[in-house]
Amino acid sequence: MSNLLKKDWFGLGLVIILGSILISFFKPAFISPFNLYVLMLSVSLMLVVAMSQMIIIAIGQMNLSVGAIGGLVAISFTGLMEVYDLSILSAMFIGLGIGIICGFINGYITVKTGISAFIITLATLYIFKGMNLGITEAQPFYEIPESVKYFGNAKIFGPIPFLIIIPVIITFLMWVLMNRTSLGRYMLAYGNNVQSSELMGISSTKIVVYAHIISGLLAAIGGMLVVCRLQLGTPNIGDSWLLPSFAAPVIGGAILAGGKVDVIATAFGVILVAIISQTLVIFKIDPFFVQIFLGFMILIAVFINRYREYREDRRNKVFSNE
């Protein structure tokens, strides 16, 4: 039991369950099938986006271009189908390819120049976004194949959207990657301490480039999922991803200096953010409050993480004195 309490996701899970019970007590509409469906849809999309950022946080960097990659892939995916009549499958693979290339560019430049990933991804954010606007001239693509539309609307059973399958699989794969593979361990080791991980013989280039490629790939998937859900490819897909992409991992206890991320806690962070946003909508609170709330949640999470670190430090000190 005490082991469970120490887990990052445990407290979050408790908050989610108790919060949901409390909210549905005051507003039964919260557990209506429609509301649950909307909730799960937004969780599905943000889950992928949060994972895309989380893997970069794991190596102690940040990726500002997550939204720009998602947007570029979204309009490429729809544009290829509408303008060039490509099949869904080939458009999808090209979309994934674009995500991988974008991620590779981010990772390769970052690791080869040693310039902070923040500034590199800020530059690529504008490059990718500029390409997006240059190609579309800010006009959306409306002609989406019916099967894509169907995929975005279908439900497995009850209120569970079909769309949620992909994010759930991705979350599982990410958990396996971070907890059960040497690549994931190496990434965390690199995030923890670059010098010592290099001394251990881990190739920095490989780690950073792989992490950014995975991030780009996930951002690409996120972009295409949004297309399925919106049923069109607008150039502004991804514009609002930055804040939630950091919020979920940080609420999930990730340390921004790198070396510590928790996939399950990040997923719970996504769910918590979605529930709160949805609740504010149900209580008819101004949508701008959602944004303020998200900001405050990040700050609160930061304070809590800090406090726990402090407590852990103190406990460690007690032991070393014995």
Place this chain on the structure above:
Amino acid sequence: MKTKIPDFVKTNQFGLLLLVIVFILLFTFTTDGFSSRFNIYALSRVVAIDIMIGLAMMVVILTGGLNLSLGALGVSAAMFGGWCMESMGIPISISIVLILLFGSFLGWINGYVTVKTGVHSFIVTLATMSIYFGFMTLLTEAEAFRKLPETFTDFGSMKLFNKYISPLLLLSIFTCFVLFYLFKFTDIGRKLIAAGANPDAAELSGISVNRMFIYCHMLSGFLAAVAGIMLTSRIGAAIPSMAGHLGFDWLLPAFLAPVIGGTLLSGGKVTVFGTMLGAVLVTLINNGLYLIDVGEFWVRFFLGLILLFAVLLDRAREYFTSKNSIVS
């Protein structure tokens, strides 16, 4: 035998100055209307604000941090000013003092939370960005203040020097000199740099690093508020969306100017005039891109590329200068 090259030739600022001159010549001869009175006046109004934004970011980069909330903060301060002047009827001079205090206060929040949590200012200002912008939109109901006092808006459309230059640019240049003096010749300025360069050493030599970092954030908020006032005066109204969603339109010039100007992202180094030249260069290129008609939508793409090239060049310069110093 060897002719000695003066030191300033090797500096980043000199290279920048050359680039600025090259671009001015290039655009003057290749485009119509670059050197027209209208265009130069328009440029001076834009560059004035870009310099101020760049300086506001520079003073936080000094601490090794960043301020994502810059745009949101500037717009919040500007909207607060609009409310003071239009709704409350407070005289302009008092309003401006209030705006600057308000901006410094928002900066203080950034600094205080950063220092107290020990979290990177990136995440703190990411959060405050959405908090400031959210509150601003909520309180103003996304409505602009369009009936500002005429003396205030006239300042932004005033033309000096044979109608070539906006007084806003003079204000920015004046601010550059004040900051230069602050960092070069005052005790507090040196303490700020020392705290940014090596926090541990600064702490050991009796400087309160936390307090210095909070000062930097307050200064950043102050300068962002100045930029907000200038933009309001230029547009003639305080508009919630004047820096884009969440103030994001300010971020690229904010980072471009100091980074091109040679400010180290790891902190501990400021280049006031480098930042100024960086802002001039960015505005020039931006303006030139519109004039040679690359298409409105591709401008962003090129600015991103330029940022990338700027940091790569800076890296190359560092590499070669360090190699030279080993040889000699």
